[in-house]
Amino acid sequence: MWEDLVQTLQETTGLPVSRRDVERALGALKATEDLWENIRLSRVPLRVLVELWRVLQEKGLLRVEEGLALTEAGRALAQEAPLPGEAFCPACEGRGVLGARLPGRARERFLAWTQRRPPAIQDYDQGYVTPESTLARVALAWAWGDLEAKEILVLGDDDLTGLAAALTGLPKRVVVLDADPRIVRFLEEAARAEGLPLEAHVHDLREPLPETWVHAFHTFFTDPVEGPLGLQAFVGRGLLALKGEGCAGYVGLTHVEASLAKWAQFQRFLLENQAVITELRDGFHLYENWDYIPSMRAWPWLPVKRLPEKPWYTSALIRLELLGTPSLPNEPIQGDLQDEEATTY
């Protein structure tokens, strides 16, 4: 029966789907009727999940009303799917590091600035992580020695990572590139007011990286658009910006918009470019809910049209380190940065 489901989903979505995906999605349905919690717990691309729910409903295995409820037949089908255990540390929300430990009262000052941040808008596929997620990301970089006396590049920064990093007083220099002039102006204002070694520039990552930023940094941060071209634009440029061996990058990657087949492709891309993964922390970033949820691509496909009440969109944090200097092209990137697994733009 699970095998039939896998095959149906592969055929109707045209996307990679595994038996384990079905198992996780059924386990999540046993744990909660809330649609958004199902997305978080399933760790399966939303594009595939909506199709699974539709098929289950069609077969009388799922009842869709206020939430997603397995019928008696549905519960029998899901019997062998394990419940997703939730044993995360409440103090750090499972991240293992705390922004509150950062030097320079960075957390307190950062939280004050986030009160005035520009709202996330659909034009740039924005959607930012919670302030505690941004601070924890910076705290992990601090732990690895990727902040102190380092030159840091942030490629796309609606999360305000560049600001949080600069507020620690540790980096030598922080440069932020973002396509959105509102973010750039906001960071410039914060840098002036706080006297930080932080600069921000309007730059579209589809364009080649200007020579002055090629092989110029020790550390980069990016939360990429997750299509193959998006990863090339964000992570490829990040690798290109690093000086070479021993330099590090921090990258966010979701399950919501990336199958494990895409994760594998991404890991191959890293290895081919002399980058090794030294940390991979799943569910590290929690995203604040954004205003344009009812106009995102997947909204019409959702069986229950209710806005989420708490964060549901999460991503892993990956740290990579260079073993050598990759030779990457620095050419314009043509075409759509999104792909068929993308659902929230």
Ligand SMILES: [Fe+2]
């Ligand atoms: Fe903890």
